[in-house]
Amino acid sequence: MNTGPHRVAIFVYDGVTLLDVAGPAEVFKEANRFGADYRIVLLSPTGEDVTSSLGVRLAVDGAVSAEPAFDTLLVAGSDHYPRAQVPADLADAVRLPVAAAGRVASICTGAFVLAAAGVLDGKRATTHWQVAHELAARYPACRVEPDAIYVRDGTTYTSAGVTAGIDLALALVEEDHGPDLARDVARALVVYMQRAGGQSQFSAPLQGPPPRSAALRTITDVVTANPRGEHSLTELARHLNVSTRQLTRLFHDELSTTPARYVENIRFDLARALLDQGHTATQAATLAGFPSYESMRRVFARKLSISPAAYQRRFATARRAQPG
Structure with missing residues (x-):
């Protein structure tokens, strides 16, 4: 278990989903109340502030490429990129920081950014149930598990939709500091330490389009x-x-x-x-x-x-x- 400062960088960009940023950040901040020492920074591709999906402006601490290696790099999601290709400059911005980080994780559709950067090639991963099929189709080298709340493959972690980022952050806290501290954080935030069931319980009805014949x-x-x-x-x-x-x-x-x-x-x-x-x-x-x-x-x-x-x-x- 880690006892020293642990640098957590959250990668943000225009259109980022605010809860993907705030949920995990709140978990790490709360963990500090119980003895952890997470140092959280928000980083963007260029170091400029970004505007979230809600129109709320986020002040960032710098450019992701200008910072030293992180213990944990989190890539937040956006509604934009299941519907459109991830821009090359956005994928390029995380490629080197990911390689230098101790571990890397995506929240919700942040998996599309990691996949575009080639980080998920040959790895198991998940994302929001509504767009898991799109992730699998667009990046066939990634083995998508659509029902998982979060997936760990080596030092790479991916999580399901929005609030699943909290589940993943709790799992990372437990990995760093053990179940007792993580349980204290879960209780303080009034969330499950580990929620039962997979994403299917949140999904829409199963019927697809009507048969052709x-x-x-x-x-x-x-x-x-x-x-x-x-x-x-x-x-x-x-x-x-x-x-x-x-x-x-x-x-x-x-x-x-x-x-x-x-x-x-x-x-x-x-x-x-x-x-x-x-x-x-x-x-x-x-x-x-x-x-x-x-x-x-x-x-x-x-x-x-x-x-x-x-x-x-x-x-x-x-x-x-x-x-x-």
Whole structure:
């Protein structure tokens, strides 16, 4: 564990997401209250102040290239770069500092900056669930893990969306100073030391675009209209008067799944919506068409790594029924 000063540089630039900067910085600042010694600086590509995504101007301490090597270099994210290519000068600005840093980490879409600089080539990484597919497509040399809250690969760390930067910063504090100090920081900030489940629990419903073929659209419409119905492979094939093998091939070719898994996904999405609305887990299982609560619980465990009850505690509406 480190006991001396630990230099943390946060790399910022115009359009940077403010919470990507403030969240981790607050963790390190809070850790200092419990005995750590983090020295935090904000650095930009040129040393000029930058304007955040909210329009708030951030005063920086200098240019990233003008500073000595850091113990930790954090690259904050921006909404800009999943939608556009990272400018060459921005990627160039972090390439040498990354090589000299003791460890480097990205917050949310900061992974796009690291990837553009070649830092994530051959490494495991993550980013916000909404743009993980774009990171994987744009930088195929990077092995993207879309469900992870954060990923460590050697001395390179990447984290999921926005508040996951706090999770990552806590993990770095624990690495430096042990679990007791990190736990004190988590308690002071009223956050989980380690949140349960992956990013999937925050993601939007799973259904993609409708199938191209009219035949398969007929089947998906039947399932979507009545998730509680009898949707065995045999029953679904009977709707189209095709063999079960042919129907399975249609699902595989167009949707890259099986009929049974498609039905399960529809029921899973409906169950999530019902839990969000305040239905009990048992009610949600019945209304969504699961054979039992236990079968729904197994699906939640497989997809989200948490139980339906845990999911509901996190995401059910904060409103409470008022007496009539």
